[in-house]
Amino acid sequence: MPSKKGYGFRAKSASTGLTAAATRYMNIERLAKITRSEAFLFCSRIEDTMSEKKLVVAVVGATGAVGREMLKTLESRNFPATEVVPFASARSAGTKVPYGDSELVVRELKEDVFEGIDIAIFSAGGSTSEKYAPHAAAAGCIVVDNSSAWRMDERCPLVVPEVNPDALEGHNGIIANPNCSTIQMVVALKPLHDAAGIRRVVVSTYQAVSGSGQKGISELETQVRQMFNLKEPEVNVYPHRIAFNCIPHIDVFLENDYTKEEMKMVHETVKIMRDPNVKVTATCVRVPVFYGHSESVNIETERKLSAKEARAILAQAPGVQVYDNPSEKMHPLAIDAAGEDQTYVGRIREDETIPNGLNLWIVADNIRKGAALNAVQIAEELLRRDLLGVKDRTVFIKK
16 A cells, blocks of 8 residues: 655654653644643643543544544544544454554444443444444534534534634534545635635645545555556446546536535535635546645635735644745645645635635645544544533434
């Protein structure tokens, strides 16, 4: 399998020598844009809470590509769990998954396994989430779900922590993680919307095969090998050959001739930004890249923003890294975003065809910020806001 290497935009030290608590406060400080002393106080609160009560976190779908990344992210961000429990289907039960320097034994997912678990991060597909998430919430376990099953359910907040963390307040036990393409787009657009009011968004996505899971990665790798060996490539996962090709078809087509993936971006953007006046149209394309989604985004705003103003706003936005210097050929690339946590924005320029328009190029790792990282950040925000527990455990239980 190809390696998921992030080449990065900034050099990283080989060893920080920081304690787990110190690393944790730096993560929180960076995410929440709070002062260092406030971050220390928050982490102290977490440590005090953990000394009184165990914090048990489950990862459902732990053997999949995103599930493994969730385990990796929990460990690398020093999430203060006293116990991490991996769940998967019966056929995977008993296998082991890596967690830091050790391994965890995978348990079988059943309806009655959630007692005593505080947070369960789901990445096992919509049908699994629909079946098991209500049982988790009924047991007092908060679900952070990565599938599309609960995103548009009015009982469930749809959250990107850099954009709408306050939506977590009053949750009913199931919290939805948005679509990968939506996440990186709204991280970049929300600060511009706050500054100038976005009227319309036109987005074209260039989505990596890892968005389809391990089967998508394997299909691209296999087809490339077959073609280099002058063999006819086998097509199993996508409707057409993905190697050396672009396919403007992600998920199923709907009656309006948009795909389900495209309409996810439309509806989720409005829900997250809480503004029905923001109009979105999308074209989603699968491309032969292993990791990292890229997006060409055109926006029209109420008030004119110059490219310089937009760069300044985005440079201060949480979770955003501006990487934009055309004269030096500096712009975000999927190969550089792979393995990184930030959402990278470049090619920022004014649309000369309308009075108040901007063009942006937005790139992020779809498995990290587009899935695992965002889910873990939601869990971190739940701790920061002291929102553990489910007040009404009957909300999702059918009568």
